Amino acid sequence: MGTACDHDTPPLLEDLKVTIQNSSMIFPSKEIERKSMFISNIDKVLTFDVETVHFFGANRDFPPHVVTEKLKSALEDALVVYEFLGGRLKISHESKRLEIDCSSEGAGFVVASSDYKLDQIGDLDYPNTAFAQLVYKNKNFLKEDDDPLCVVQVTSFKCGGFAIGISTSHTIFDGLSFKAFLDNIAAIAAKKPLAVTPCNDRHLLAARSPPRVTFPHPEMLKLNDLPNSHIFEASTEELHFKVFKLTSNDITKLKEEARNSIGADTTTRITGFNVITAHIWRCKALSCDDDSNPNKVSTILYAVDIRSRLEPPLPKSYTGNAVLTAYATATCRELEEWPFMRLVERVFEGATRMSNEYARSIIDWGEMNKGFPNGEVLVSSWWRLGFEEVEYPWGKPKYCCPVVYHRKDIILLFPPVDGGGDGVSIIVALPPKEMDKFYGLFNKFLGL
Known part of the structure; x- marks a missing residue:
């Protein structure tokens, strides 16, 4: 069994000493028809950027300047294939809805250099906030208030x-x-x-006419019911930031604990994701129960891909957002006292709930x-997306990760660095006292 937690923060560079050499706009390599693109109710609430960094080791046949030229050319062709990629978000005059103006205004392309070697910037699977320097922030390339x-x-x-740093609007x-x-x-x-x-046909996830909300949706909160902050905003309180690691043996142990629970339901799928999520859930809920209220209800959220769940199924190549938020709820007493399998069942039921009709009901709710x-916490899994398996002419990445901003209500799952098998890295940010409790519970429930 591996180390459950990197409890001591490794030394981190706070400044990667990045110098911008050049910034420009790139445009489609062929003329494309200008048009407006409908976006779904799922897309339209995801108007924030997702920033990912993809690290590559040295390759004598592909030094950085060669990669830069090849990547730039490939992106110019991709702006044709993905006709919306060089466009801009705007409000339609007719429908008053947010849409994409496929305007060929272009994407941003930046060339930069660091004063460090790759092996000097620290553990790649410990997301350093300094990695934000590897993704360009200023988007006013050609004109003010432009937002590629x-x-x-x-x-x-x-x-x-x-490193290739990519910032894309989550809308797309x-x-x-x-x-x-x-x-x-x-x-x-x-x-x-x-x-x-x-x-690229996002009408496939359009709301029904008229919309029919056929289920209650406690996992959604109306805008006028929202407090001053919501789950996508970074916290302003002091947070400690830790990487917890589960090896493949740890995950197998959690699966065995679920199978051996009294009254285990053999119809429940005991997957790696389900047991990891259940394990995180009980640790998170019990670590923040400051008032020790055993009847406090905890709700965990996690994304479910709906492509195969719709009738008819969406094409696997659907480019928009085809994930919805599943949820599971239990009281703190239940999370502490229930057999582990009951928690795994709740996570499984949350995903099973996401039928065609339920998904359409959420879209219509929107x-x-x-x-x-x-919810109390959102588990965002990058564990099985496979970014590190992409085979570029210059090889596969050494590691891929999003730029992490400390949020106490979002827990991230990542694959391990350097082909670390089927284990998982779990990124958690919590106030100091809660982090200490989370750490203790994480190890206690693993039997460490």
């Missing part, structure tokens, strides 16, 4: 390694469609056929209301 939907930065290191991609986008960039750069032919997911 995609900006790419290539940062070279002294060793010949480099979910994790699965972003992975397909990366596969296509790699294919274009290698002069190969597209890995996936993207399906047509009638403005609001956000509502």
Whole structure:
């Protein structure tokens, strides 16, 4: 069994000494028809940017300046394939809805360098907030108040390694469609056929007419019911930041604990994700129960891909956001006293609830209301997305991660660095006292 937690923060560089060499706009390599693109009710609430960094070791055949040229050319072709990528978000005069103006205004492209070698910047699987320097922030490339939907930065290191930092509006991609986008960039750069032919028709997730909300949706909170902050905002209180690690043996042990629980339901799928989520849930809920109220209700949220759950199913190549928030609830007493299998069952039931009709009901809820997911904690899994498996002409990444901002209500799952098997890294940010309790519970429930 591996170390459950990197409880001591490793030394981190706070400044990667990045210098911007050049910033410009890139445009589609062929003329594309200007049009307005409908976006779904799922897309329209995700108007924040997702920033990912993809690290690559040195390759003598592909030094950073060669990669930069190949990547730039591939992106220019991708702006044709993904006709919305060079566009801008705008409000339609007719429908008053947010949509994408496929205007070919372009994407941002930045070339930068760091004064460090790649092996000097610290553990790649310990997301350093300084990694934000590897993603370009200033988007006013050609005119003020411009906001490209995609900006790419290539940062070279002294060793010949480099990082590709990509910022995209969450409105245009979910994790699965972003992975397909990366596969296509790699294919274009290698002069190969597209890995996936993207399906850009977002009307497939349009609300029904008239909208029919056929289920209660406690996992959603109307905008006018929201407090001053919501789950997507960074916390202003002091937070400690830790990486907890589960090895494949740890995950197997959690599965065995679930199977051996009294009254285990054999119809429940005891997957790695389900047991990890259940384990995180009880640790998080019990660590923040300051008033020791055993009847306090805890709600955990987690994303479910609905592509295969709809009738008819969405194409796997659907480019928009096709994930919805599932939820599970239990009281703190139940989380502490129930057999582990009961918690796994609750997580499983939350995903099973996401039928075609339930998904359509949430989409229709979004047509009638403005609001956000509502829960104590959101588990955001990057564990199985496979960004590190993308085969570029210059090789696979050493590691991929989002730029992490400390949020106490969001827990992130990542694959381990350097092919660490089927284990998982769990990124947690909590106030100091809560972190100490979480740490103790995490190890206690693992039997450490």
